[in-house]
Amino acid sequence: MMIAIGKLTHAIRLQLINNQCRRVTSFSSVMSKFDVPSRYKDEKSVWVEYIGLALEYKPLNLGQGFPDFHAPEHVTTALAKTVTSENPLLNQYTRGFGHPRLVNALGKLYSKLLNRNLDANNEILVTAGAYEALFSTLQGHTNPGDEWIIIEPFFDCYVPMVESAGGIARFIPLKLTKSEGVLSSADWVFDKKEMESLFNDKTKGIILNTPHNPVGKVFTLEELEFIADLAKKWNALVVSDEVYEWMVYEPARHIRIATLPDMYERTITIGSAGKTFSVTGWKIGWAYGPVNLMNNLKVVHQNCVYTCATPIQEAVAMGFEEELKRYGQENCYFQSLARELLPKRDYMAKFLSDVGMSPTVPEGGYFMIADWKSLENYVGLGDEVDKYRDYRFTKWMTKNVGVQGIPPSAFYSEGHKHLAEDNVRYCFIKKDENLQKAADVLMKWRAKQA
């Protein structure tokens, strides 16, 4: 009897194993059916990885680009007033292409800055952050095989956005023209011949980012004219990502490429309330440009996001209305933010130099690239396994020193990642006390190595 039960158990076991194998086979075929569609590469994201690292090791986080201080009070109180307002409609859906009060405020502002009358309802689209403005632009203007020229290093979403729309990214790196002395973002330039050689009949457009993340470059009039002439010659678009438009340090001057002769017609310019008002969590952005080009974005937007958060748009609109009243005055946030950031930039450049790095002083934005190669002997690069040295450096520094930066090779195409391996990106839109802490930690660590 015992044997019979034993045999039966064995038979049942076999049956169970068979069933399980069948299930595994059918499970894997079911799973492959649900793989990420081929238009999306299942690549690891530097943000997911480094936010995870920050949560685990709790370093001083100079990695991600957001302020750790309060937004202007008139902007945050505008939101508080809006959500508790007597008008119930301010908490309901609003116009899909942009809340009327916000498109009107943006229309007033950019009409003034561009010195042309923008049609607020037709030439401006409000989006879920500048991110969605980029997405709607690239989805709405890319046919399979269209080429987009991308300047390296680049804000990392440009490439997956181009490729998932069926486009082809063509890269051109900014190169440092200087290796000694104080480096400025103005020393990072593109090679004109190389730029010229990328334009051809398949070129749909070029993505420009000025002021630039992560280098901080503010493109000069001469550079913009060169790009504009090529865009006109090849009948190409310019997507101008200007989310850091108000963070520019004298003597640099932000020039909107849309204001150059015959360029408005072929330019889509992108902005961000998150960056403008130091409220990155609000995720409201916009794109503006001529009606025919904007229609493509609207088609994508209405089939995806459809409409953005009403109270946030109302509050951003109130923020702009207030700043328009203050425009040109000391207390206008468009100017005061850059004034506030300037000493932070200089403080960071100094402590990075004191520690032995070679920073590039940015003309705009709130990031700083620094070359850490001279610290190589003090860092346990061998303790980390990543392919690129900047990943190993930033991970080791996070775990062992307690200061986190971002590896800039994440902002290059595979073939050019080696160009960024000796660099790290830090963010300086942080409270003075936190920058001071980062400086102290780095200096103490460095002193121990001497």
Ligand SMILES: Cc1ncc(COP(=O)(O)O)c(C=O)c1O
């Ligand atoms: C160059 C650049 N473009 C666009 C964005 C996205 O902006 P938003 O937060 O408004 O989506 C960022 C955010 O860091 C950025 O650095």
